[in-house]
Amino acid sequence: MHRAYALAVSEISLTKHGAKMKSHIETWLLCVIASVFLFGCASDRPYRTRLVDVGDVECPLHSAGTLERCSNVTPETGQGYELHFVEFDDQGWMPTLDNESPTAGNTSQNQIDHLMNRLDKLLDENSSYLNIIVYVHGWKHDARSDDSDVERFRQVLASARTLERGGKDNPRKVVGIYVGWRGKSWNLPGPLINLSFWSRKAAALRVSHGTVQELFARLRTVQQYYNSRTASPDCATPREGRLTTGGCRVRTLMIGHSFGAWILYSAMSGQIMATLNAERDLDAQLDQHGKDDTTGREHAAKGVANRRPAEMIVLINPAFEAVRYQPVHQAAINYKNRVAQPPILVTITSTADLATKDAFPAGRFLNSIFERPVTSEEQNEAMTHTHGHIELYQTHELIRIASEPCPGWQKPGPLSSSDKDQILKNKAIEVENSARFFNQYTQDNGLLRPWVRDFCGGVRLVQLKQSDPRQNRDPNSLVWNIRTDASLIPGHSEIMGDEFLEFVRQLYDDTELQH
Secondary structure, eight states: OHHHHHHHHHHHHHHHHHHHHHHHHHHHHHHHHHHHHHHOBOOOSOSOOEEOOTTSSBOOTTTGGGOGGGSSEESEEOSSEEEEEEEOOTTSOOOOOEEOOTTTOOTTOOHHHHHHHHHHIIIIISOOOEEEEEEEOOTTOOSOTTOHHHHHHHHHHHHHHHHHHTTOSSOOEEEEEEEEOOSOOBOOOGGGGGGGHHHHHHHHHHHHTTTHHHHHHHHHHHHHHHTSTTTOTTOOOGGGTOOOOTTSSEEEEEEEETHHHHHHHHHHHHHHHHHHHHHHHHHHHHHHTOTTOHHHHHHHHHHTTTOOSSSEEEEESOOSBHHHHHHHHHHHHHOOOSSOOOOSEEEEEETTOHIIIIIHHHHHHHHTGGGOOOSSHHHHHHHHSBGGGOGGGOOEEEEEOSSOSSTTOOOOTTTOSSOHHHHHHHHHHHHHHHHHHHHHHBOTTSOBOSOEEEETTTEEEEEOOOOSTTOOOOTTOSEEEEEEOTTTOOSSSOOOOHHHHHHHHHHHHTTTOOO
16 A cells, blocks of 8 residues: 555646656747747848849948948959859749849849859959859858858958969959848747758758759869860879869869858869869779879870869868768878878868757767668768767867967968968968968879878968878878867857967968979
């Protein structure tokens, strides 16, 4: 009887506890719903609805977000650069726009057509050399004029233009392309917006399969055509023993953050795979026809000329499963370089990025239950974690150092172009620093031995030692997966720090320098 009484009391207690828990959950859900109604959803309409000609709308570097004329146009004209916007909705479609460009002609022209017409005009009619910088934003951002990523991207473009103009007879025109999508779907304060993580991940997946594929395919076509032997006779390839694409008509840097990194990677991974496998398959074919077939080898070499899909593709705190990255990782292991050259794909992940370090695997554990069984423990981990947080896939570590390896180099502030003389002085110092590195570590066969490299600005990149045949830690690998910490990237979205962006810029500059 005492036991029955105890069970009854226990059941009443559990019932009360359950009711109390249910009440807490209902209260929490009501708060979330109330917050959504109170603060509302972010606009589901495109922000850049007016197509204009370059020069029609000038937007200042630091206050463009407050000007109505800059709120809905593409392209913006800035301090020696032009900034184009290409937007996609949650299904990966482009919006219908108002065309105010008198030279476009077709009133139904979309943002991609408008951009491509401009690139063709610059390259074909004006015979320009271009430095194209593409940025795909991530979670909690969009294409509105006052978005912090848009404002920072303007500064990046202004700095790039200053560097292009310094000491060059024929400086490249700087063209920025900002790829926008609804990374910010709710206007919620503080931690509440974190509830949108998984819905925005799903949206990024849909966007990655949509018309954004057309954008990157057409950019690739432009690069291939204008960097051909006919259009760019000075555009050398790495297999000819040069480390530079400085003579090419089109140079491209592509950067993606968070879910934007997934959109970029999804669009470019096939081309990266083709790049890594092209020379490997070419050598196999040539071996079948004899290694002394010099004519055949030269002819085949021209067939893979300019095979890079971009000078460099950078993924910052990427928020996608490592199972998508593993094929490129394996292709990088199989690829054997002939001459030292900068990497094609660079991933950089912070250990302070809790969104991808903790929240991502927790969520993936639940929604990957029906994706099993797995074939190995490696696959199990790759299904639930991003590749930036898996040691097996990491290749380098980026750390802050107390000393300044470049005497005379000065921090240029928020990538401002105001102090032109100092920026150009910094550039000259960076070139010397880069030359010292390659002279120190390049072997007689043209390849690098295991290395450690200091960059101007006080950061050091350390190549990790190989301890497993499944690791991609060859000193000459074209695919890097770098880990860093809070001193350079404090969190998931805090990626626009001066020191970090300076590192990315200097790494990209390696693709232009002759060593």
